[in-house]
Amino acid sequence: KEISPMLLEIPLELAPPTLEDSVSDIDRLTRGLKRTGCCDVERLSVGLGVMRDLANIMRDDNWNVTAYVMRKKCSNEVLRVEAGNGRSKSLGLAVDIGTTSVVVYLTDMSDGSVLAAASGHNRQASCGDDVINRIVCAEKDGVKKLGNMVLATINGLINEVLDSSGADYRQIRNVVLSGNTVMTHLLLKIEPRYIRRAPYIPTVSEFPILRGGAIGLKVSPLAAVFVMPGPAGYVGGDIVSGLLYAGFHREELLTLFIDVGTNGEIVLGNKDWLMTASCSAGPAFEGGGVRWGMRAEEGAIEKISLDPDTLEADCSTVGDVPPRGICGSGMIDLISEMLLTGIIDQSGKFATDISHPRIKREKDETAYVVEFADKTAMDADIIFTESDIDNIIRSKGAVYAGFTVLLNQAGLDFSMVERVVITGGFGQYLDMERAITIGLLPDIERSKFQYLGNSSVAGAYMALLSDEYRREAIQVSNSMTYIDFSSNNQFMDEFTSALFLPHTNVDDFPSVKIRQ
C-alpha cells in the first residue's frame, strides 16, 4: 500500500502576489496546496496561531514555504507553515502499550523501513499487575500520575530509538498508539474508573487524531497521533491492531484469535462477522503471579523438556544466557512435560509417590526445581510450585472456556474452526502441541495453528503507514460484537470444567495421552 501519513509535510513554491493577483496570503497558500493534490482544501482550516505570523513567514524565503497539514476524519488543518521548502526526513512511531511491557518501533516515513525498536516495562507496574489494579491506583492517586508513568516509559523508549538512529524527536511527526482500553485511557489521562464497574463503560472507543504536544509524547508537538480504536472496556485497540495484522477479517476462513497478554481477549469470526470477549485469564502467561515468572526477555527460560526416565530438565533461554526466570512458553512446556512424565496429575498436584532431587517442599508446598542455583543468574533455585501450576491452570481454563462459550454463542463448535491465531507475550518457541496438552488450545488439526508474536505493535506499524489501514481499524472495531462474560453462567460452568489438565472432558482431547 502507498504510504499515507496523517501529518503531511508539503513543500511549496508560490508565485508572489501582484495587483492583478492579490488574494490573501492564506488563499495563496491554499491554492498552492490544492495544486499539489495533497488534500481536500475545501475542508482545510488554518488556526489563529498559524495566521498571526504567516505574512512574514511567506515572504521570508521569497514565497518558498513548507506547510504541515494534518488530515483528520472530516477536515484538514494547517498546523504550521515554515519559510523555505527543503525536505527533512520524516519519522514515524508505532507504540504497543501493554499492561506489562511497552514496545516502540521508529520508522522512516519515506519508505516504511523500521530504523530501530525498543521495549521496556510499563512503569505503572508498581501500581499492580493488571488493569483492575491500575484503575484502583488511578482512583487513589489520580489519573495523571498513572498517565505520567506510562508516558515516561514511552518517552524513555523514544530516547533509546532516537539515540540508536541518530534522529531528532522533532522529526517524529506521525504516531500510532495501540493498547488496551485502560492503557489508552490512562495514557491520555481520561477517567477510567467506570471500566471496572458494571456495565464496564469506557469513555472513548474511537479516538480523534490527537497532537503529540497535547499528549506529552516526546515527538514533534505537531505530530499526528492515531490511537487504535477499541470496541469495549476489556477489548481494546491492541486487539483491533492484532486483527489488522492477522487480517482474518478480510478472509472467509472461520478463525479463532487469542491474545494471551496480561488479560486474555478472544475474537471469533471472519470477513462477515466478528465476536469478541475478554476472559480474564490473568497475567500468568506473562509471568504475573508466578514465583519465577517473567516475560519472554533475555534470560527467560522459553523451552523446557524433561527426560521421561531421569526427570531431569533441559532448558534453553532467550539470548542463551544463564536463566533469570520462566516465560509463558517455558511454563507451558514444563506443565505439559510434568503431566506427561507423571510428576503432576491432571488436577496439577504433584504425585506423592515420587522422590527426586528436583522435587522439593518449599514453604508448605511442593515445587519442581527447573534450574539449580549454580546454573542461574540469580544465585537461587528457579522453581515452579503447585500455586504456579494452579495459576496457569486458571489462566488456560479461562481462555478455553472463552473459546467454548464464544463458539456456542455463534452456534458453532471447535470442529468448524478453520484457523487459530495466537498472539501475546509467550515467547518465540510456543509449542502448540504442548499448549494442547495442557488444554490451553483445542485439540484440533495442528496445521490450523499460527503464532504471530506481538501483533499489537505490528498492526500499529501498518496503521502508521497507511490511511486505508487506519480506516480499516475503525471499521473492524465498529463491527465487533462484544460478549460480556462477567455475568455469564455458561462461562462459569465451562471455566470450572477447564480447571483440569487438559480438561474435565477427556474426550475433547483425544490426542493427549496421559500416563495414568
Add this chain to the structure above:
Amino acid sequence: KEISPMLLEIPLELAPPTLEDSVSDIDRLTRGLKRTGCCDVERLSVGLGVMRDLANIMRDDNWNVTAYVMRKKCSNEVLRVEAGNGRSKSLGLAVDIGTTSVVVYLTDMSDGSVLAAASGHNRQASCGDDVINRIVCAEKDGVKKLGNMVLATINGLINEVLDSSGADYRQIRNVVLSGNTVMTHLLLKIEPRYIRRAPYIPTVSEFPILRGGAIGLKVSPLAAVFVMPGPAGYVGGDIVSGLLYAGFHREELLTLFIDVGTNGEIVLGNKDWLMTASCSAGPAFEGGGVRWGMRAEEGAIEKISLDPDTLEADCSTVGDVPPRGICGSGMIDLISEMLLTGIIDQSGKFATDISHPRIKREKDETAYVVEFADKTAMDADIIFTESDIDNIIRSKGAVYAGFTVLLNQAGLDFSMVERVVITGGFGQYLDMERAITIGLLPDIERSKFQYLGNSSVAGAYMALLSDEYRREAIQVSNSMTYIDFSSNNQFMDEFTSALFLPHTNVDDFPSVKIRQ
C-alpha cells in the same frame, strides 16, 4: 429567518448504559445529539480536554447533561459537556470595529431581541486616525499592543451592555465581529504590515470560526466568534456586513454603495455581479483632520442652515445640547450653504468681498464661525476654516472619482444607477440635496438615495442570528471583484476634476444652481 447560533447549547437526557447497551460514553453522547437533530454527528469531534472528565460529568446528574457544540464550516465540535440539563439564557454580541468608533449590540439569542447597545472610541486612536497610521504604529510598537487597545475598547463596551442588562459575560456564547481588514487583523493580532505595501495583501480574507477565549474577548471562553470576511486589504468585513444589511446583492437594481467612514469604500453591482474599490477618502467626514470635526455623537452639530440675507447660522446638535463640534452631516450642510450664499466659491475659498462678524481670520486663514463661544459647551468659537473645507473637498472628490471610475470600468454611467446606498458616520440628518450640492453624491433622481446609518453593526447582527446570513457573507465577499485605485491614472484624473464644488464639469450637476 430561524435563529441558528454557531455555538449550540443542547440539553440531553440520556439512557444509562447496561450490559446490553454498553457503548462508550462518547458514543452515548453522540447518539443523544443525533436524536436532537442538532447537527451532523458524522462530522462531530470531541477534544481530549472534554474526554478527560466526561465519564464523571455524564454520571453526576444521572445522565442528564448539556453539550456545547460549535458548528464549524466542515465539522462540528463538542467544546464542553456539563452535568445537568437546565437551560440558561444564551446571549449574542454583534460588534462593529471601526477605525474611529466601536459599537456593540447585546442580543438575546432565543428571540434575537437587542438587550443593550453601546459605542465608544477605538483606543487605537492614540496611534493615529487612519488604518495606515495604525499599521505604522503596529510595526513600531508591535501588533499585540494595537490588538490589546481595541480589545480593551470592546471589552469595556461589553461591560457596559452587561451592566445595563444584568447579564454575565459567560452567557455570551455567540459573537460576530465586523471591521475593516486592518481592524480585524489587529484585533486578532495578525501581522498587518503588508496591507500598506503594494500589492496590499492581507493575511486572511475568510476567517475560520474562532473561540472567544483564544481572542481575549470578555465573553464565554467557548464562545463561537465569526469574523466578517473581506475581499481585500482596503475593502473589509465592514463593507461585506453593510452589503448583507443593504441587501442589494439579492436584487436586480443596479446599486452604488458608499461607506464614508474613516476610509471610503464603494461597491457597484446587483445580484449578478459586484465590483468594489477603496477611494482613500480620509476621515474628514468622521471629523478627522477637521479643526472642530467630531463623530455624530452628543453635542455634534449635525444640521446647519444659513440665512441667505443675514448669513447667520441656525444649528441643531445631536441630543439638543450645547455644541462641542461638527459632524459629517453638519459639514456637508455648512459647505453647501456657504457655497449657495456665496461665502465661499467653487474652489472652496472664502469670498474676499464679504465682511461679516462670523467671517474671521484665524492663524493665517479665513474661517466661518459656526457657533460663538458663549453658546458652545467648549468656551471657544466653533469655526470652520479653509483647510477644513479643503479636507472635505478632497474627501468628497475621492468618493465621487471612485464612483466615476467604477462605473467606467463596468462600462456604465451615473444615469444607469438605479439606487445609491449611503452608510457611515455622517449623522442621522444627512441631507442628500446638500450632499449633491457639494458634489459628494451624483446629481441624479433624489428618490434613488437611501441612507442606512451604521450598516456594519446591522449586518453583524444579522449574521449573529442566522447561519444563512453567515454563509451569504462569505459568498458576497468571494464574489466581489476588487479594483485597485492606487496606481490607476484614470482615478487620479477624475479625482483632480472633482476637487471643485460641485465639480469641474458643471454639466454633470445641472440641478445645482450656484450664485455666480
